[in-house]
Amino acid sequence: xxxxxxxxxxxxxxxxxxRNLGFAVERRFESHGTAFVFLTAxxxxxxxxxxxxxxxxxxxxxxxxxxxPARLHHFCLTVADLDAAMARLLELDVPLIGGPMEVPDTxxxxxFITDNVGTIIELSASGTGVSGRRTQP
Numbered sequence: 001x002x003x004x005x006x007x008x009x010x011x012x013x014x015x016x017x018x019r020n021l022g023f024a025v026e027r028r029f030e031s032h033g034t035a036f037v038f039l040t041a042x043x044x045x046x047x048x049x050x051x052x053x054x055x056x057x058x059x060x061x062x063x064x065x066x067x068x069p070a071r072l073h074h075f076c077l078t079v080a081d082l083d084a085a086m087a088r089l090l091e092l093d094v095p096l097i098g099g100p101m102e103v104p105d106t107x108x109x110x111x112f113i114t115d116n117v118g119t120i121i122e123l124s125a126s127g128t129g130v131s132g133r134r135t136q137p
Contacts, residue, residue, distance in 0.1 A: 001075055002047040009117050010035060010050040016116040017046065020092050021077070044077065074112065074120035082109055082125035089113060 005013050014037060017023040023039040023046065030036070034051035079085040082100055090096065097120070099111035109125040 001045075002049050003115075003117075003119055004049045004051065005117055007035065007050045010037065010048060012116050013048055014039065020089060020094050020115075021121075074122050076110075076122040076124050078124050078126050080126055082111060082123060085123055086111055 003013070014025060017039050018025075021041060023041045023044075026038040026040045026045070028035070028037045034049055037048040037050070039046045039048065086096065086100060094113050097112045097114055100109055101111070102109050111123050113121050113123065115121060
């Protein structure tokens with residue numbers, strides 16, 4: 001997954017994902033006038049692309065009113081313990097924009113936050129998914 005940021009937001013975005021979600025820089029390089037940074041946490045990889053000319057996303061404080069057909073709405077990360085993850089994020093002053101809430105049709109419990117540039121991130125408790133099988137913690 002790739003997240004576009006401005007060059008001015010790159011270092012703050014790296015710091016945000018490192019501090020709040022435990023990501024580390026795996027690789028960093030420039031190509032065709034764009035800085036690329038690969039962040040990893042376990043087997044999850046996020047690519048930051050610092051080539052945006054301006055911040056086009058409006059920050060949101062409510063996940064349910066943030067639908068925009070012109071952009072990706074959110075991405076999801078599974079966490080072993082949603083309550084513990086939310087407690088840690090709130091201690092770090094990361095605002096909650098939705099949930100925690102139960103989604104009976106999928107058997108999941110979820111919550112939503114945003115990163116420093118407004119990317120919406122869904123946090124999903126590990127457990128039973130749509131297929132009825134247990135997901136790995």
